[in-house]
Amino acid sequence: MEKKVYENLVSQHKPTETRAQNAFIAFVTGGIVGVIGQLLIEFYSYNLDISTQDASVFMIVTLIFFASLFTALGFFDKWVTFAKCGLLIPITGFAHSMTSAGMEYRKEGPIFGLGSNIFKLAGSVILYGVVSAWFFGLLRLLIMGG
């Protein structure tokens, strides 16, 4: 009985430390990705002489390109296991989930493997994003008239 109580205590206290550590790592990596995003926006808007809004599109495409490439090269998975939500919540996580699904299922052929499974993980983001955006847009049209 005493052993069980002890084990209970251990299990209660052990994860909190790693949780705090995980949260800190996610905060720092997420923040760094945010700063890279802002740096890229200023880089593109200054060098290509385009508006901030256009530069933000360039920035998102750049981040997706590198997340996809690093996933394909194989070392982005290690970064994700280390940073977890720090890299999964930014747009890099979207690209990572698509590329890793694509690479995993490409053995099963171009149609039923790659084609059917490319949105296996990222599909939920698009589905719930579109449905909620449609619903909230409808609400806004009805309440505020656009």
Add this chain to the structure above:
Amino acid sequence: MIYLYSFLFAGFVCLIGQIILDNTKLTPGHITSIFVICGAFLDTFSIYDKIIAHVGGGALVPITSFGHLLIHGALEKAADFGFIGLVMGMFDLTASGITSAIVFTFFFALLFKPKD
């Protein structure tokens, strides 16, 4: 200063995600879906636009901006075409992200062999 705000905001969003991931049984798929819905909800009352004006790139990087861009494009078209505009403009602003993700995924998945 905008870099500090970028860091704090993007970090804060990821921090919330990590806390949800560690303390509940939700998977990253659940969390990103919830965050997209949150982004769309925040933009219903133009709150997310104000955040972007202050924070810059830090607010565009997290997946919440994906929901914001979806509803933003839908409402832009809805201003001209009413209710049918909601379906016309849905992917207007996110097209670049989705298209590039699909194209890069296709070519990288064909070019590189998975390491297992």
